[in-house]
Amino acid sequence: MKKSLRGALMIAVIFLIAGAFVFAGGSQEGEAKGPIKIGVAGAHSGDLASYGLPTVNAAELVAENANEKGGVLGREIELVIEDDQCKPEVAANTAAKLVGEEVVFVLGHICSGATKAALGIYKDSGIPVMSPSATNPPLTQSGEYPNFFRTIASDDAQARLQVDFAVDNLGLSKIAVLHDKGDYGKGLAEFAKQFLEEESGVEVVLYEGITPGAVDYSAVINKLGNSDAEAVIYGGYHPEASKLIQQIKKKNMDITFISDDGVKDETFIKVAGDFAEGVYATGPIDTSKSPMAQQAIQEHQEAYGEDPGPFYLNAYAAAQAILNGIEQAGSTDYDAVTTALRNNFVETPLGEISFDEKGDAIGVGFSMFQVQDGKYVEVK
Amino acid sequence: MDLTYFFELLLGGLTRGSIYALLALGYTMVYGIIQLINFAHGEIYMIGAFTALIVIGVLTFTGMNGIAIILIAIVVAMVFSTGYGFTMEKLAYKPLRRAPRLSALISAIGMSMFLQNYVLLAQTPDFLPFPNLLPKIARLEQAESLMNSSQFTILVTTAGVMIILTFLIKFTKIGKAMRATSQDKTMAMLSGININKVISFTFVVGSATAALGGVLISSHTGQINYYIGFIAGIKAFVAAVLGGIGSIPGAVLGSLVLGWTESFGTGYISSDYEDVFAFIFLIAILIFKPSGILGKTSAGDKV
Numbered sequence A: 001m002k003k004s005l006r007g008a009l010m011i012a013v014i015f016l017i018a019g020a021f022v023f024a025g026g027s028q029e030g031e032a033k034g035p036i037k038i039g040v041a042g043a044h045s046g047d048l049a050s051y052g053l054p055t056v057n058a059a060e061l062v063a064e065n066a067n068e069k070g071g072v073l074g075r076e077i078e079l080v081i082e083d084d085q086c087k088p089e090v091a092a093n094t095a096a097k098l099v100g101e102e103v104v105f106v107l108g109h110i111c112s113g114a115t116k117a118a119l120g121i122y123k124d125s126g127i128p129v130m131s132p133s134a135t136n137p138p139l140t141q142s143g144e145y146p147n148f149f150r151t152i153a154s155d156d157a158q159a160r161l162q163v164d165f166a167v168d169n170l171g172l173s174k175i176a177v178l179h180d181k182g183d184y185g186k187g188l189a190e191f192a193k194q195f196l197e198e199e200s201g202v203e204v205v206l207y208e209g210i211t212p213g214a215v216d217y218s219a220v221i222n223k224l225g226n227s228d229a230e231a232v233i234y235g236g237y238h239p240e241a242s243k244l245i246q247q248i249k250k251k252n253m254d255i256t257f258i259s260d261d262g263v264k265d266e267t268f269i270k271v272a273g274d275f276a277e278g279v280y281a282t283g284p285i286d287t288s289k290s291p292m293a294q295q296a297i298q299e300h301q302e303a304y305g306e307d308p309g310p311f312y313l314n315a316y317a318a319a320q321a322i323l324n325g326i327e328q329a330g331s332t333d334y335d336a337v338t339t340a341l342r343n344n345f346v347e348t349p350l351g352e353i354s355f356d357e358k359g360d361a362i363g364v365g366f367s368m369f370q371v372q373d374g375k376y377v378e379v380k
Numbered sequence B: 001m002d003l004t005y006f007f008e009l010l011l012g013g014l015t016r017g018s019i020y021a022l023l024a025l026g027y028t029m030v031y032g033i034i035q036l037i038n039f040a041h042g043e044i045y046m047i048g049a050f051t052a053l054i055v056i057g058v059l060t061f062t063g064m065n066g067i068a069i070i071l072i073a074i075v076v077a078m079v080f081s082t083g084y085g086f087t088m089e090k091l092a093y094k095p096l097r098r099a100p101r102l103s104a105l106i107s108a109i110g111m112s113m114f115l116q117n118y119v120l121l122a123q124t125p126d127f128l129p130f131p132n133l134l135p136k137i138a139r140l141e142q143a144e145s146l147m148n149s150s151q152f153t154i155l156v157t158t159a160g161v162m163i164i165l166t167f168l169i170k171f172t173k174i175g176k177a178m179r180a181t182s183q184d185k186t187m188a189m190l191s192g193i194n195i196n197k198v199i200s201f202t203f204v205v206g207s208a209t210a211a212l213g214g215v216l217i218s219s220h221t222g223q224i225n226y227y228i229g230f231i232a233g234i235k236a237f238v239a240a241v242l243g244g245i246g247s248i249p250g251a252v253l254g255s256l257v258l259g260w261t262e263s264f265g266t267g268y269i270s271s272d273y274e275d276v277f278a279f280i281f282l283i284a285i286l287i288f289k290p291s292g293i294l295g296k297t298s299a300g301d302k303v
Helices: A002-024 A026-031 A049-068 A088-100 A112-125 A157-169 A183-198 A218-226 A238-250 A266-276 A291-304 A312-329 A334-343 B003-034 B041-061 B066-096 B101-122 B149-171 B173-183 B185-190 B195-221 B228-243 B248-269 B271-288
Strands: A036-042 A077-083 A105-107 A129-131 A148-150 A174-179 A203-209 A231-235 A256-259 A280-284 A346-348 A351-355 A366-372 A375-379
Touching: A036 A049, A036 A088, A036 A312, A049 A077, A049 A291, A049 A312, A077 A088, A088 A112, A105 A312, A112 A129, A129 A312, A148 A312, A157 A183, A157 A231, A157 A256, A157 A280, A157 A366, A174 A183, A174 A218, A183 A203, A183 A231, A203 A218, A203 B271, A218 A238, A218 B003, A218 B248, A218 B271, A231 A238, A238 A256, A238 A266, A266 A375, A280 A375, A291 A312, A312 A334, A312 A346, A312 A351, A334 A351, B003 B041, B003 B149, B003 B173, B003 B195, B003 B228, B003 B248, B041 B066, B041 B101, B041 B195, B041 B228, B066 B101, B066 B195, B101 B228, B149 B173, B149 B195, B149 B248, B173 B185, B173 B195, B185 B195, B195 B228, B228 B248, B228 B271, B248 B271
Parallel strands: A036 A077, A036 A105, A105 A129, A129 A148, A174 A203, A174 A231, A231 A256, A256 A280
Antiparallel strands: A280 A366, A346 A351, A366 A375
């Protein structure tokens, strides 16, 4: 209650400030001269700074490149960098500051919690936001934030792909879902279960957590056999996955094994050996070898003397998409920019991307791989 | 209830129990003699598995027969592990024999961490594949869905080891000395028993069973890393306590009971609560029989 009250107060204050600016600078707004201000928000200090700083670097490099070519719409790009420490309570202040700076777009925030806290403030001020790293599914799927975009796949994207693949491509209808009880594995398994239940004619015959590191999974394998499952979707990492698949195959059970990027690891194939053949696993679409990604990485090495950190390519792509959106829209107007983002594809280190109605990037995400002759091969 | 399913779970629990038992035997023997919970026992098991993997890797190049390779690997692993067990006792436990029991316990935990990290640094932090060279028993192939060859081998080996150990303790001279040492160290010394030798022997035998377990269990699970000893060790320790720590048949019975509890708990209720069932059972047993199922009061035979 207290929090929402504070949020409401904050919004009221921002409205007052924003209103004052509109009144004071009414004539200036129309002419739109001077630099285009882009906010960059995220964790730049504290424990999670290593997640936020690569985004700042990416934004600086992209802005520099754009300015060398004469800016966007003939105007220079100016970055306004603000720290939120990945804390929701700080993020609201950060957002208020950026709104006060009259930024036209925000690149950030980094953490899902902080992003959510800031989004309402931007929404009320008509500022679009693009995050390179906030993966929490409701941020886009709830439809609450039409001003939100992201260049990373949401947490449930893997589960969505697994379910669609099992049901549509393989035509299976009796599916078991297992997980390792960890945050990652169980989170994915819960999404998979939910999506399976939404499909018609598909039955979740078993939903269980297994104990990681156990010497033997025969009981759960027997249960799996007894449940008549045609496929198992497993959320977790490769050590347990390889034990499970070994025991399934040793019992000559005909069950398709579908897992996640915790299993899409060379170690899985090495450890499970021949048993790994035919196993499906989702994994991020690998774009780091593309020329644009190589170039972006090289720019970073030249400018900062080291390899880029996490989400760098996502942030680089986001910054490019933002500038491209403004360019295509021909103005910094909210409606024009968001429409441009949704209707234009832009070439980035992550590949050619655009955005769907909800703000998730099209062309970014996961694809399905299968172990064939001891290697993961992408399944089209 | 579906009868086949019941039997699958029964046999699955039996295998799991025998896996625990191979390790629990070592815990219980050492405890029986010097009342020390040897937390590093799981690490000896892990070292046995690593040694065997290296031996197998080398011998595979010579193109030897699979059964010969696994037998040589088991022997080398046992020799190597007994070396570790012997040295460990001399370095970490013997100097603390007169110290309070807690000091030796802490020393054991330290030894466990040391060995884990030693293997982590000397070998690899990754999981390694462990080849299954256990012989395929043709007759079992038909009943593969109920029990496969490696499960059967583990089962038979555990039963064999239990019988040999019981025989060793009940009917041999060194067994008599072990029983005497366990009852009263000072009195045993006065009657001419070299208790240092007896204790070393206990560690050597315990380490050898751990190494044997390491090779068989790793063949079954198909993978090893430096951490397997800790997880398996904890469960085997629980099994030993459940059966009555210090008692050889108790360790096996406790392991089987634990294996079945987990197997049926998983099979008929949910695997989410696998450990919960195991520990609820442990608590229930300890409330009604504080010394375990076959445990004896401190006055009786401990081995």
